[in-house]
């Protein structure tokens with residue numbers, strides 16, 4: 001019975017209700033009736049009917065079972081903090097942090113220089129142009145490039161509640177980057193805890209407000225930042241950027257390995273630098289062909305777009321005016337906007353991200369060391 005219930009997955013926490021400790025009781029009656037009580041995180045949980053169907057579908061076919069009754073109750077506060085611990089976020093995010101952000105998407109890759117930042121900046125601009133309120137968070141604290149690519153660079157202000165107000169780029173994209181806080185081209189030396197603290201502050205202490213999408217530009221590799229993010233945002237999804245090299249199998253394996261390690265769902269793949277077409281129409285596959293599709297197949301996710309090599313994409317990235325909106329008819333823009341629509345299609349309107357685990361922050365939340373980010377008060381004080 002318990003084994004059958006392991007197949008019932010909480011669609012938001014993405015673990016089985018057995019592992020989550022949400023199976024309150026199982027009663028097996030002589031007449032073949034089975035009653036299962038599932039404990040929910042909130043009484044008004046809008047996905048309870050999904051649980052009901054999943055329990056019936058998995059328990060019903062078992063031998064000797066004639067009918068299945070599904071009841072619900074609510075986890076106690078102690079059980080909720082236990083669950084929070086189990087989810088690897090003992091401190092949890094304070095209630096309300098990112099509460100109005102519907103989708104968090106980490107833009108990642110198995111190796112550097114494949115165009116993560118370019119895709120993050122252009123997709124953010126494209127999603128915003130599609131009428132979807134979007135933010136872009138630069139998680140590459142060593143090699144931040146989002147401010148330049150979105151054409152914004154100033155010290156963010158702080159509101160009366162001591163929340164950092166993201167800097168708004170043309171088109172309305174809300175941007176946050178460590179680049180806003182350091183002198184231009186200054187080398188930032190981060191040690192583990194500081195890095196963790198900075199990322200946490202970017203998520204918790206920034207007034208993101210209501211967003212449909214928050215895109216996170218990840219640094220190259222599969223290091224500390226990804227682990228920190230996965231811990232803070234168990235519901236984030238990964239968008240993998242790759243180049244078309246058919247020989248990129250090791251890179252594919254690395255991306256898959258990272259997704260597995262951090263236990264985040266992969267949303268899809270974008271192939272970048274996918275061929276170059278000369279002004280007279282000749283196409284060269286400079287970086288090979290087929291790598292994006294292969295990676296998408298390996299990960300069993302959709303290939304959301306193939307973005308060609310285009311000088312204007314680089315030029316506009318350097319100028320801070322994302323090509324996707326500056327020149328919407330350019331081939332790279334068409335591919336990026338199509339990918340943006342693919343993202344919209346793959347992320348149907350959902351509950352606010354944190355609602356289901358918006359629990360009381362336990363008093364024993366461990367303090368994280370590190371230096372506060374330097375900020376200025378609104379009004380320049």
Ligand SMILES: Nc1ncnc2c1ncn2[C@@H]1O[C@H](COP(=O)(O)OP(=O)(O)OP(=O)(O)O)[C@@H](O)[C@H]1O
Pocket residue numbers: 109111112113114115116117118119140143145218219220272273274307308309310311313314315317318332
């Ligand atoms: N399709 C493209 N056509 C032309 N230039 C591109 C394309 N994609 C990216 N570039 C350029 O390639 C360079 C590297 O891209 P980008 O910085 O986005 O890569 P990245 O994956 O974020 O790198 P890193 O791993 O260092 O963070 C940039 O100068 C960018 O403008």
Ligand SMILES: [Mg+2]
Pocket residue numbers: 116117118140143145217218219220
């Ligand atoms: Mg980058």
